[in-house]
Amino acid sequence: MNARATTLYPFVPSGAHFAEAIAFFAELGFKIAWRQPGLAGLRFGGAYFLLQDIDVPEWQTNQMITFEVDDLEAYWTEIAAKALPERFAGVKLRPPADFAWGRELHIIDPGGVCWHVRQAKPDAGTT
16 A cells, blocks of 8 residues: 555544533543534544444443553543542543553543553654
8 A cells, every 4th residue: 555544533422421421531631623513523632533422332332442641640640630430420440550562541431432541652653
């Protein structure tokens, strides 16, 4: 192939409450890049996705998405202090842990999607 992919923008289901999902992702650092009825583009640094106003529990509880941050421990400290599981129904947080593939924390969003937040490697983006 002569062309190269440059970015991947997944569609993510919001679950039953679209506005609540947007508020939740704002707490994680995502800003609304644009919004129209039933769909919003959310960005946090280089991480970008399309939040779709749709509630399909079987999809949501089987979807996983990964994004990287430059300082996983600092990110954990920030989000853990926000008491997100107490403020948003269905939300779960799992602190950073080491895995064979690297260090990451886990977040279950209000719709049930599992987010893996990884520590970015210093040489990320060079390949």
